[in-house]
């Protein structure tokens with residue numbers, strides 16, 4: 363039984379809800395008053411008492427944020443590093459893997475985030491290695507059985523974007539994890555759209571690395587992200603660079619920390635991390651199960667209503683779907699839909715090929731409009747969005 367969320371109360375604590383009809387929670391959601399206050403109050407303390415001195419006083423709250431990040435995904439605090447963005451976190455972990463050599467293979471899901479894919483492609487090209495796409499099931503999700511058939515002793519990494527940026531698909535991350543675990547191959551998960559939207563248990567999934575940004579469904583401030591590295595896995599990773607936090611200077615040179623903070627630097631945005639901490643506490647107090655329940659209901663409703671408008675096509679793959687709803691309107695480019703809705707203070711996104719290149723190209727899509735739903739949205743807002751899309755369909759005809 364999940365707790366019912368008091369949506370009116372939650373919206374009243376979120377100033378952005380009064381300004382616009384926000385359907386871009388997967389790009390960046392609306393922070394609460396509390397998150398805003400935590401960030402700005404720390405910046406004020408920095409200016410009054412000195413940033414280093416203010417940070418020393420905030421140390422236990424940063425520890426709490428780390429514990430809450432761990433709690434959110436059923437990990438331990440020693441397995442959590444903070445980073446500036448999801449992509450930076452992913453890149454740090456990738457760069458710490460043993461170098462690729464000619465003939466090595468990396469297997470990726472078809473919906474892999476474009477940034478991760480570029481990082482892998484560039485490294486593979488330098489080494490003479492290959493990045494290969496795992497086939498998909500009929501519903502568009504990454505096929506774990508097909509992955510199992512691709513495994514050989516040259517596979518160095520399996521990378522999955524759990525919930526892609528270009529629509530409602532939820533991949534079966536645990537099914538992929540079973541295959542990688544049996545084969546003893548490192549398994550990286552991009553959970554950018556999952557954190558704060560779906561319950562996450564890293565042990566049940568069987569991943570070695572998982573990352574996500576704080577600004578999306580968690581509703582934290584921009585510029586803060588969470589990197590999970592499984593304890594036994596991280597001990598064998600060699601960070602691309604070190605500093606005075608990630609290592610100490612010993613007689614024989616640097617001694618690298620044993621925990622995930624080997625991927626952090628001493629200098630960090632304390633105000634943002636405190637804001638992320640407040641957002642994590644809030645999400646956990648609401649309960650991610652309850653959040654998931656509401657997002658499922660609202661996004662299902664949005665999909666049904668949008669899909670019923672003649673001239674609108676829904677592009678979401680998968681069986682069980684996330685809060686990201688992707689669509690196109692006959693005769694109108696997604697960027698035009700986005701900007702016309704913005705004139706009415708309705709915010710959505712438009713995604714081109716670069717965010718999910720393999721999937722977009724495989725499906726012959728150049729761009730989709732994306733409306734992403736948070737628990738903060740209401741059925742009135744869904745009606746408003748759909749009425750306005752219907753009006754755009756008329757204009758395009």
Ligand SMILES: Cc1ncc(COP(=O)(O)O)c(C=O)c1O
Nearest residue numbers: 447448449475526527552554575
């Ligand atoms: C699946 C996925 N991965 C990665 C990112 C990028 O994350 P960041 O901007 O924090 O690097 C996004 C952003 O939309 C995303 O949807």
